[in-house]
Amino acid sequence: MSKLQPLPFERPIFEMEQQLENLEAKPEPSSETLDAIRNMRVEIARLKREIYENLDPWDIVKVARHQERPQTLDYIELVFDEFVELHGDQAFGDDRSILTGFAKLDDHKVMLVGHHKGRNLKERNEHNYGMAHPEGYRKALEKMKLAAKYGLPIISLIDTSGAYPGVGAEERGISRYIAMNLREMSVLKTPVICVVIGEGGSGGAIGIGIGDHVCILQYAYYSVISPEGCAGILWKHAKHADKAARALRFTSKDLLEFGIVDEIIPEPLGGAHRDHREMARTLKSSLIQNLKELGSRPIDELLDGRYQKFRQFGRFEEEIATQAEDASQS
Template sequence: MQFLDFEKPIADLYEQLDKLKENGDKSGVDVSATVKEYEQKIAETRQQIYDHLTPWQRVQLSRHPDRPYTLAYIEKMCTNFVELHGDRNVKDDKAMVGGFADLDGETVMFIGQQKGINTKMRQLRNFGMANPEGYRKALRLMKLAERFDKPIVTLIDTPGAYPGLEAEERGQAEAIARNLFEMVKLRVPVICIIIGEGASGGALGIGIGDKVLMLENSWYTVISPENCSTILWRSWNFKEKAAEELKLTSDYMSQFGLVDGLVREPLGGAHTNPDEMAQILKKRIKETLAELKKIDPDTRIQQRIDKFSSMGFFEEK
């Protein structure tokens, strides 16, 4: 198990617990009572830490190397996943994945960004940063789902759309803008869920839906704290302050009306119990789909337009 910097008190307790068990095995002494005390102390310490997380700590949790990514959720929630490839124009973008899957007897189109689970796979997946062909693939799959009247679920986890020169040459901004325009008009239910990082247009490119949800330890904003710090203070050293000022956590996003709900994670984050997290998310998806199906397509589209058109607030002086 990997621990983040702010989890050091928990890591120390686990280290002491491991030594206690090792000594008990060597000496043959029954240490079960002491083990229970340590386990209780670990649970209490974790609760104290996670009850007072800062925005920057939640950003760190969203990037935890053991945190489940899109394909992990699909595997744990669904059966018979058939991944579809290519944008029929340039190539298949490995940072964007999607396909039909069986969600307890219902066919659903799942689309999401995929980060790699090791160095080689991170390079292959381009760290979850999609090129224009990734967004065009996503739109192709959404249109396919609409043709067969199947609901769409997008899982958002990206540090942003790929900012390379070749991506701009192939129309990165146009591809994202086209997705926004087309997703508003989709006649099937659309649920968007930020499962990790939700940065800038890279997230928004698959983020227009009837319901937009956030996992408890995810974030959603126009720019990452590090890049914000670099722009404002010419240094990454103010990333924690930037995270505070950006108001990027799920509770702030709900208060601002930018997302429709939160999905609670197991204590310690989604990575501590991926199976439980997947079941929590699955339950929420099924409940939300059931609600959306009661609304006729024209009404859903108008509600979608009204929701995104009314976002933001300002003062006139």
């Protein structure tokens, strides 16, 4: 992993870490220096905890988009024991924005589906910054149906700012294929676990996001629209993205409170970008636990629970509207 670039709110942490590095570089440190090193390590941990416990929603977006945040290919290497990639949608092409394949997780054989953005320019161009075309969603659904046919659980890793909004994607019916994925995923006769590992942007995210257990990493977000898009609509300029982020209520804590997600997976101190291996261990533990739990439940029970989970979204708004209408008529 390349040297991390500090986010604006991380600068005090990086400054203290540089001081610690200078102290540790001394060839023969005195007892006073060793005490200073121990104290500084404690202080850095305290500072990380204080800063990250008080991030505002726009800061969380910056963490979710961090260039060094682990992505699907990182988790394939660090979480899964084996992975055999499956290509193509049997109709148009192989959209590299979404990766699919057979994987093994301890004793569990699964189908893995996940967005991948890429880090350098070459990789981002290959994977289209994680923004899938219609063929990406067709590929994902074909592989998920294959998993259901052979009784393999499905793990979906979500990390996209949204589906690709280009002319070609619209001409090939991207909204139709996302809608088809929502319908078909809701009736797949196999356990489905969805994890938002970074950005969960609009239909691009939910197109592979219908599952029995929906998780989100602590500093990821899941939203109907990006903060910039919301700001452009409501305030006519993306410079108000921070205001939009607060209004959208899309952080992991908000989503758990609203019942949109079932679990928040904690990140390492200072965010997943600081320790890929620790994040991978935590994610692996969550996946194994949920695979065991979902695997013990009858398929009919899973399907009913999956249906009810997504049908109840927005229910409280409908009840409020009904109560207000009843009050006005009385």
